[in-house]
Amino acid sequence: MAARYGLRVVGLGYLAVLLVAPVGLVFWRTFEHGFSPAWHAVTTHDARHAFWLTILIALIAVPANTVFGVALALAIVRRRFPGKGLVNAVVDLPLALSPVVVGLALLLLYGRLGWFGPFLERHAIHVVYALPSMILATIFVSLPFVVREVVPVLREIGTEQEQAASTLGASSFQTLVRITLPAIRWAIAYGVVLTTARCLGEFGAVSVVSGHLVGRTETATLYVQDQFEGFDLTGAYAASVLLALIAIGTLVAMNAFRPKEETR
Amino acid sequence: MKAISVIAAAGVAAGLLLTSAGAATKGGSISLVAYSTPKDAYAQLIPAFQKTKAGKGVSFTQSYGASGDQAQAVVNGLHADVVAFSLEPDVTTLVKAHLVSPSWNRNRWHGMVTRSVVVFVLRNGNPKHIRDWSDLVKPGVQVVTPNPFTSGGARWNVMAAYGALRREGKSDKQAIAYLNKLFHHVVSQDKSAREALQTFLSGRGDVMLAYENEAILAQRKNQPVYYLIPKSTIRIENPVAVTTGASPAARAFVAFLHSAKGQTIFGRNGYRPVLRSVVKKFDYPVRPWLFTIQKLGGWAKVEKRFFDPKSGIMAKIEAGLGK
């Protein structure tokens, strides 16, 4: 009995000290002087643009990674082709890379002195220090999630139903839409939630490639840093709280869609 | 699957192209890339410029960051029409990259747009009684300064310290030894001057080396600090330049920055104007032992000797800090 309570205290205490207290403090500091200052801080022109930009990037990155993620998962599980093991490993690579390194790699590719630099400059196409590189960075770091969630489920359900459909005359497209996708839809949903969370929270990679153009290439996370450095703690805290609320919303979704075997 | 994939690919490509096209600039817009501290000043300068005839309808994008970082970003492709940096070598970086004409500073101000001095920012009450450079290396004194390899402000700080000791009569060797001692008292090296001020204001350190205008800004924002100008300090000069291929509006903007109106706005924001007629309007204290970077050999020499990332004096001092 004592051991049980002891463990509970230790575990919950750890959570409280490490997680709950810091986040709680920021919430408290934000609303210390009432709801109004916080609201004003988060609805300035720059703040609204920053959040809008974050959402825009996510609106492009998440569907892209979902569609291609499912395609990759199908290829990895169902197909045989040379280099399959490599594809599998490459998909996981973004998890092992520091986001700063992702930003650097993009600079080396699309920057003025990079591989495509001269070409892009000649055609006045702005990739780095503009939106496209931020989208690419976000796609990079959030790529693995849908694939990793769908692959095990695909493996588990096997190909029997799809084969049955095929012998009954279904085209591959029909099989995909009517059989495969519905079978993996919860895995996709969970993967989408994880991808979205990662997109909204991206900081390091976009910090390197954004150029910090005020009101232009600042995402919500960059905005938080900018406010913090500009002595505007209220602004930084308010934007953080808004991001935290979005994160909590993501948490709820994560727990709703989590594969049932993982938690009770 | 194929159809969906093709559509998705097209969507991503379209998204990327559309967003990149939107960023291209034509005449009537100015991209300002500046160091970290004058953000508030430009917040007033830009609307004032837009009220003039030359500035009517001109739109701005602005980027602020550590001076060295910003110069490097422009080299890497950050689009800039007007660059405003903390010190001349950062413009020289762009000249070397053929982004700024070598004749950028051939005007009566030698390319500079504002002046300042290095000051000590202290906590209210100055509990450690810091008055002069020698007080910075007393036991227990903690100093805040940005990292000299990314921040222009930090380089001014270093040269102020070195120059002050030379001005007092110390030899080159002794002055460098002082620098070494000083950096052993440094407790935080942020990327930019603005970040360093943030660190100091959050409670770290006893004294911060900063631009006078940063100190004035902090006071205006009701931060519990005050500053004092040491008897011997360096005159800071901040350059502004137009890039090659910049819009005509960019030149008009730079001209505005040098005009009486522009210089007055700078003056009100804590910067010392370069325009003599405007200097008289403000009462920035003059220091008896003020020296310039020219007296220390000029930035070209100083950059190489002190701030070369491999062989510079500061690189050796920083390496020695790890021991």
Added chain:
Amino acid sequence: MASNAAAAAVVGSPRPLRVRAPVAQGLATMYLGFVVLLPLAALVWRSTRAGGHGFWAAVSAPEAVAALRLTLVAAVIVAAINAVMGTVLAWVLVRDRFVGQGVVNALIDLPFALPTIVAGLTLVALYGPRSPVGVSVAFTRGAVVLALLFVTLPFVVRTVQPTLLELDVEMEEAAASLGAGRLTVFRRIVLPNLVPAILSGVALAYARAIGEFGSVVLITGNLPFKTEVSSVYIYGQIQSGAPGTAAAVSVLLLAISLAVLLLIGAVRRWAWRHGS
């Protein structure tokens, strides 16, 4: 089954399953190549442009070495703490019952969902210079460990939870009824089954910790040779116009990360074989 009925309802001449798939698969692989491989190729190329000599010079620079040492040591400490606390938390969430357990369970994912810069901000607020409880770890190496613990919290918990759920409690009860103490039961019966899961979580936590940037950047002061981690060093090198150096250190960091992941994977497979 509903889906079989759906399949049976489709009319049309039989077509082989594979005809269109290779195109989709090709597009998907190209996407992967364009998004991930191409930038990495540029990175590796740039890191070796100055030759092996240049690469070595870049990674053996004193500041780079100091940053790497701090990064690796901090990651090991954090992995070890996570191995213990992650298991404790998983245990509390699976084997215990208390009010609000569901909320606590959901909270575990917060460090994953929260942007790293926000995480850093919350830590600075409570454990930084303006701390309301007077505790400040800012500008110390402890701050590095603190930030990394925050962001790696979910990993071990989430890999151990499913394994704990699957464990057959009967064996533990049998051992207990034979007189084994609780600790012995844990050590001999439960733990060996958990080790592979713990190691999986540790691998994820370690990979995350090595590359962490946003949360350490605000609270550590980024002092060269003292509290500067590799990701911050790389950032500094990019900003100082030394992309070659940055690339070299990045490639080394990635290589170490992959090597450790492979190692942990191998140990995990060994433990799995010899565990149950």
